[in-house]
Amino acid sequence: MDRGTESKEFVDLLLACRSGDLDRVDQLVSLGINVDRWDNSPLILASLCGHEDVVRFLLERGAVCDRDTFEGERCVYGALNDSIRDLLLSYDITKAVDVTQPFAAHISSLVPEAKVVTADILVNGEKLHKFMLSARGVLKNISLVESIPSITTKIVNYVYQKPQTGFERINLEELLSVAVSLDLTDFAEMVREYRAATTPISRSKVMRNFQLEMSRLALKDMSQFTEDQIFAHALVKDTPELSVQEKLDMMTGKCFPDVILTVPHKDGGHWFVPSHRAILVRSEYFETMFRSNFSEASIFNDLVSENGIIDRNRLIEDPDLIPVIPVTAASNSNLLRILIEFLYYDNSTFVYFESLDVLSMADALLIDRLKNMASVVLSSDGDNPRIPVYDILRAGWDTRINRLETYAARVIANRLEEYINEPDFEDVVLESAERIENRHDTDTIDLIDDIRFYLTKKFHITNYEGYDVFFKDVVKDDPALYRDYTEQLAWIDDLLARLGLDA
Amino acid sequence: MISSATGARKARIRPPRKLTSTQSDFQKSWEVLSSAIKEIQEKRASNLSFEELYRRAYNAVLRKHGKQLYENIKAVLSEHLENAVYQKLSLLKGEQGASLLKAVNSEWNDFLLCMRMISDVFMYLDRVYTKESFLPPVYNMGLNLFRDKILKNNNHAIGHRLVGIVNLELNKSRQGEFIDRYLIKSTVSMFESLEDEPRTDTEGWRGQFSENYYSVVCEPALMDSSRVYFERLAQELLSEKNGSLYLSKANQLMREEEKRLILYLPEDTYPKLCEMMMNALISTNLETVMGFENGGLRSWISENDYNSLSLLYTLSGSADANYGTLRFSLKEMIISATPELDEKATEFVAELQAKSTIPAKPQQKKKPGSLKESSTQYAIKWIGSLIELKDKYDIMLDASFERNVLISKTVDSAFSELVNLNPKVAEYLSLFVDDGIRKSFKEKSHDEYESILDKSIVIFRFIKDKDLVEKYYKNHLAKRLLQQKSFSSDIERSMISKLKKEVGYSFTSKLEVMFRDVKISRDTSAEFASKLAASEQLVADYPFLRKLELEINVLTGTFWPMTVNKNLDVNFPLELSLLREQFEKYYGEKHAGRKLIWAPNSGTVDMRIRFPKKTYEVNMPVYSAIIILLLFSEDDQKQYTFEEIRDITNIPENDLVRQLQSIAVASRSRLLTKTPMTKDIHPGDVFSVNEKFRSPMTKIKVLTVSSSTKLEDDQERSHTMKSVDADRKIEVDAAVVRIMKARKTLKHNDLLGEIIKQLSNRFKPSPSLMKQRIESLIDNEYLERDEEDRTVYHYLA
Incomplete structure (x- = not known):
């Protein structure tokens, strides 16, 4: 940027x-x-x-x-x-950072035992993921990591974003030499700083900075991995099937996928993307899919070896075993790309026009955070949004995002003269009324209440309480504005009368 | 990333996203979904695509078919449960209990697995439709159906059978039979997972407070049958009529039952059942059990059966944290100990008398003093037994009751009640200590007598009329001091310091003055002796002075208990009157202004008397010495009548009678003969030196009746009580004045309360005494009543 x-x-x-x-x-x-x-x-x-x-x-x-x-x-x-x-x-400086960022929290939850068995490599007894080690540049020298058990833990913590509080009882020289051999330059640098720090306070300061730096580094690595391994190995095909060889090719690189996702490609054809259940389960939808006992998950039951990890050799022997899962919630390759970028490295840079689709995808896949982000983007286009306000409003209703409902009400209130006579507006008012009938036996319509509220803002009416009975107490700050205000309120009342609604 | 907002609003990018679908679309989806449910129920789910099923359910919800979807699922599940599962289970009617349990359990576990998968498919429905409609999620809906269609179906046909079987199995296990624990536990946990229908009045409030099938149906049945079981058990155990047996068996059964309950039943039931068991086996029957002759509280205590008592303590504690029944029984037991104590003392005295009379002269009648003597022994033994009893309870408190604070308090208050039941206890206690200091402690080590003294103090603490104890103690102490009867002044001091610690300085100050007097007198005697020896002229005039020694006790009149007759004018023989004059002179020089009053009725004289056969060293009271020195020392042939002796000596008549009894009647010290030789002294009796006096010892002691401490007779007691009452009046007066001086104005009841508080270390004043004293103080114008409120007093300065 x-x-x-x-x-x-x-x-x-x-x-x-x-x-x-x-x-x-x-x-x-x-x-x-x-x-x-x-x-x-x-x-x-x-x-x-x-x-x-x-x-x-x-x-x-x-x-x-x-x-x-x-x-x-x-x-x-x-x-x-x-x-x-x-x-x-x-949160004083001397305390370690609490790594509750969604991304780091998820990654660190994968060890020692994830909700779904996804590990495919044992390193000194720890059940790890080849793709994670690969992404963080540790896999190629894994024997070096394995050689010193106390250091294995520190490296695993680094890869999986586990909070490290310090290096007590660790041979710093050994750790440093392993870090250097693995080309983990930042890690090595931090070990040097730690070694140079003398007091407990300065040491924990080093650790804290390191913790933040590590999060950024991990995001960078994962973003790199997503581009170089996942998207680079993705295929576009005219047919909705992959050949055995194509599956094998995806599996034999440095990507180490255990599922393949597929969606229609935006330019036509089918797009196949290698992926990892360990990351996908950040979405509750995928978590349930892989935890439950349907076809997408049941094949993995046979792939779990005696020591509790997935046996990748079996997958390579019979590449057809790998599930190819359509992601129908993502309408095309663009959306899937956004999904993957979000799940793998918390990226949420999608453009305004994509936000509506992202919103409904996130809703279907039960990813609340992405939903919120999409709704923030969707509601940040000022008073004259380029996406039809009715779409935004309905999306708000469908996905139960209140922010969008109030945003739409504000947009409509601010340009009521344009909307009041649109048939679409009548439709949404009716829909809003229906939504209420479904719930409670009250006679307010959320949308109308919200619009009335934003009208008071629009005309700078103070002391508005939202109920007719208080209108006589309204301070008439500016007679002209107040006249416009009551006029626009009357439009709404006319409309409601026309629709036979009492609100 | 976001380019500036330039696009016109009307420029539609895409058609409106209003989602609609037709009924036929939904039907198509539902067919797929319902057949998937069937496949899941038939365990063929691993071929189903989660992606597809979820998508269909998701789309149906998004297109507002949530309600329909939910209803359909419910219908399919109901149908399955009713037709497949219930039918299958109801066929098992005639079979054995456990196999029905097994069948239901296996259906249940299958059903749970299915529901887990089904609810996975309908996740989105749960998130949107069920949540907004305040309906139970699909999973719980399924569980509710299982409850209604299986357990509750046909008026709980299966449910009640299951509960019955669980009960039966539990009872089997109580009989020691082996049962399938896992089966019971999993059945119970099934019951627990089945929530009862939500209350209508708490719409929308579901969850942790709602009841489940276990708590509504199973638990009450379990409680009922268990109650019957425990009560029968209790009756069986009671019929043995042995408390020790009852407690140990009940305890064992309860431990076993507790272990069993933990294995089979939920945590919530455990405390309820344990409480019921405790109630049925312990609380209800505790009193009966403690009352058993054979192995009841009385026998445990008398036999020091600490194990049974410990068990009793533990059990009654777990039935009632306040140990109410146990404490009540202990109190009864202690308070009713009076006959036991009396009996012990009586037996002891009888034994003592048997011992003393048999080897001596059995034909001889009882000596006149022996009744008093034995009643003194009785008193000493009584306190001794009381201390033993208290010891017993103390050991018991430690050994069996963990020094429980409540029980300790109860025991103490019961002892206090017991002690005060005996009106003579103050005198008894003082006699007990007196006896110890005079005699019985000699054979004991320092630690032993210290511990006895400590225990005496404990008894003292229980006594309400502490002033009475003081009174007796002072009398007894005075005698010990003057007669030098205490074998160790350390013990005296130790006891006084213990008393001081217990009730404070004012109580013991007089006692301490008595000590000081005696000590100073010893120095005074020595100094006087050396002074006397130094006055050459005097010694030259009266050579016999060389042979005289005076040991004098100068006592501060007000602090000593004995009354001194100021008008006494006894004729002293020359030797004594000389000493008296010299000492008065000496003392007058030393302490000008002090007045000495002589008490010849208290001291003793040692003298050597030559009889024809032998010379004896005789210790006798001063009065006796006066009689002998004045009348019989010069001419041993002389005879005097009683009247003559009285007139010459001027000794008060009743004292004289007692003296003459000692020296002319008592067999061991009959220095004089009396004619006629009767026991009693009468006017006209004639006395002369007993030429034939013989005694095996060279040293002889003439005893007078008053020389040893004895229990008072009724007359003495009423005298003592009178003097105590007089003292109490003064103490109440003093307390009232002290209080009113500080408070100036006080209400009647508050004043009484303050008086009682102030005097709590002394005695408990009766309301009538207090009223009477207040009246008297008003008469004497120390106080006045308030003009308006007659219940208020003012202090008059």
Whole structure:
């Protein structure tokens, strides 16, 4: 990203921190914005405005609140309530970073025992994944890692993003030489820094920085792996079948897939992508698919060897065993690419026009975080969205994302004169009314309530309570605006009357 | 990434995404899904594509067919359960219990597996439709169907049979039969997984608070049958009429039952059943069991059966954390110990008398003093037995009751009640200590007598009328001090310091003054002796002074218990009157202003008397010495009548009678003869020196009646009580004044409360005494009543 866009994103981040929009913050931070820039401003804003969830999120993403610095002290001092202050203090510099980022959390949950058996290699008794070791550049020298058990753990922690608190009782020289031999330059550098640090505090500082650096490094490696191994081995074919040889080719490289996903290619034909159940299970849909006992999973029951890992040789002997799974939730190769990029390295850079499809895909595959990110993108196109507002509204209903419902209501309220007479508008009002009838026996229509609310914003009406009975108390700030306001309210009432609705 | 918003709104990128589908689309999907359900139920699921099934279910939900889908699933499942499963199970009617359990369990496990897969397929339905409609998720819906279509079907036909079998198996296991534990446990856990129907009044509130088939149907049946079982068991055990046996058997059975319950039944039932078992076997019957003659509380205590007592303690504690029944029984037991103590003391005295009379002269009648003597022994033994009893309970508390605070308190309060049941206990206790210090401690080590003293203090703590103890103790102490009867002053001091620790300084201050007096007197005697020896002129005038020694006790009048007759004007013989004069002179020089009053009725004189046969060294009371020195020392032929002796000596008549009894009647010290030779002294009796006096010992002691400490007779007691009552009046007065001086104004009841509090270390004043004293203080204008509120008093400065 160039500097210009980055600063716009950063301003957006600051706004989101101020308003407490966690989904938006998540989405922006996942684009790679450094949350620690500008003297800690995101953290300070979030804590000043009392958004504890955002504060926690930022701290987990590496925002620093160091009481020894002016910014840190300002942050603690400015915290809106005790709860946030305690949170800030509990993340003091001397503590290790809590790696709860979704990506790292998932990767580290794969060892020692994943929910679904996906490991395919034993290293000193640890059940690991060849593709992970391969992606992190460790597989080629695995015997070196294996030779010293105490170091194996440290390397496994590195590969699987497990929190490392320090290197007590580890021969640092050995660790360093292994890291150098494996070409893990950053890891080696950190070991050197650790070796140079003398006090426990400075050591844990090194570890903490390392932890953050490691997360970035892992994302980089995984992104590299996704491009070089997964997409590079993907095939476009006219037929919906793969030949045995084609399957074999996918399996024999450095990709080590255990499933093949398929979707229609955007330019026609079928696209086949090698993939890994270990990563796919980040989606609850795939997790259930591979945990349950249907055909997609049942073949793996036979592939589990005595020591509890998947026997890849069996797959290579009989390549037809590998499941080829259509991902119908992804309408084409573009969507699958987005899905894979998100699952493998938390990437969520899709364009606005893709967001609607991403949203429905994420909903079908039960990936809440991607759903939220898609909805953030979908609702950030100002007052005149390029995607029809009805589509956005219906997507909000279908996927149960309230943000989209209120966004659509705001858009409609702000340009009510354009929408009021559209037949589509009548349809959505009716649909909204139906949705309510399905639930409760009340006579409000969410959409109409929301629109009325945004009309008060539009015309700067204060003291709005949302109910007719309070209207006489409304402060008539500006007679002209108030006239317009009541006029537009009357449009809505007319429409409701016309539709035979009472709201 | 996001290009600037330039596209016109109306420029539609794509057709509107309003999702619709026709009924036929849904039917097509449902056919696939329902046949998949069938395949899952027939265990052929591994060929099914999850992707396809999920997609179909997902699309159906998205196209608003959620309700229909949910209903259809429910129908298919119901149908399967009713027609396939229930039919199969109901065919097993005639068969043995366990095989029905097995069959149901296997159906249940299959069903769970199917439901897991089915609910996987309908994940999206659960997320969207069921959640928003507040319906149970597909998985739970299936479980509810199993409950309704299998267990509850046909009025719980299968459910009740299963519960019955579980009960039967449990009872079998109680009889020691081997049963299939796993089968019971898994049946119970099936019951537990089947939630009861949600209450209508808590719509939308499902989950952790709802009841399940186990808690609603199975558990009550289990409780009922177990209650019957335990109660029968209790009756069987009771019929043995042996408490020790009952406790140990009940305990063993309960341990076994607990182990069994843990194996078979859910955690929630465990405490309920244990409580019921505890109730049926222990709480209900504890009193009966403790009351058994054979192996009941009484026999455990008397036989020191600490094992049974420990068990009793443990069991009654787990039935009732307050040990109510046990404590009540212990209290009864302790309070009713009076006859036991009395009996022991009586036996002891009888034994003692048998011993003392048999070797001596059996034909001789009882000596006049022996009744008093034996009642003193009785008192000492009584306290000794009391201490033994307390020891027994103390050991028991440690050995069996873990020093439980509640029980200890109960035991103490029961002992306090027991002790105060005996109105003479204050005197008894003082006599007991007196006896110890005079005699019985001599044979004991330091630690032993210290421990006895400590135990006496414990008894003392129980006694309400502590002032009475003080009174007796002072009397007894005074005698010991003056007669130098305590064999160790360390013991005296130790006892006093223990008392001081117990009730404070004011209680013992007088006792300490008594000690000081005696000690100073010893120094005074020595100094006086050397002074006397040094006054040459005097010695020259009266050569016999050389042979005289005076050991004097100068006592502070108010602190000593004995009354001194100030008007006494006994005629002293020359020797004594000389000493008296010299000492008065000496003492007057030393302590100007002090007045000495002589108490010849208290001291003794040692003198050597030459009889024709032998010379004896005789220790006798001062009065006796006066009689002998004044009348019989010069001319041993002389005879005097009683009246003459009285007039010459000027000794009060009743004292004289006692003296003459000692020296003219008592067999061992009959220095004089009396004519006529009767036991009693009468006016007109004639006395002369007993020329024929003989004694095996050279040293003789003339005893007077008052020389040893004895239990008071009724007359003395009423005298003592009178003086104690007088003291109490003064103490109450003092307490009232002290309190009112500090508080100025106080209500009647508050004042009484304060008085009782202040005097708690002394005695418990009766309300009438307190009222009377308050009235008297009002009369004396220390207090006045409030004008308006007559129950309020003011202090008048």
